[in-house]
Amino acid sequence: MSPILLVTLALALYLMATIAWVQALRSVPLSVAFMFNSLAFVLVPVAGFVVFGEPIPRFFLLGLALIIGGILLVTYG
Template sequence: MLSISVGQILFKKASGAFSAPLTWQAFVFNGWLIASLVLYGLTTLGWVWILRNVPLHLAYPFMGLAFLIVPTLAWMFLGEPLHWRTLAGGALIMAGVALASTS
């Protein structure tokens, strides 16, 4: 989950590095974008490995944690505001993940 969340922060940094007009060179030479795509590729391989070893109904609820991790990382590293509603929603998601992952 952390790698997906970090990937989102990298995508945000990539979007800020673009200048107008957008050209193919802007995409190819955007280091933030390349880093995020590489991270997402590696994360996808890891996710396939996880799904090979863990039932989907147990693994997938953890994807919901990104809804709390991404805003927290954005607050820490990008200076974006972190609202109480985000934290309250994140607490509900964590409760749901805990409920869904128990047998």
């Protein structure tokens, strides 16, 4: 793939993410939406494990559990 195509694709995906973020902020409070933004710290390592077979260290699992626990606490608590 050419670098120009990759940059164009990256910008298009960034634009889509920004539009999705603005739409989310219209329906939920910022404090709740921002907590779900931290799901990227959970989903990226899990995707790395599933797609590339990367190991997930034990201390990292603790961090993932804390993030998920915080999201659940804010959402349901």
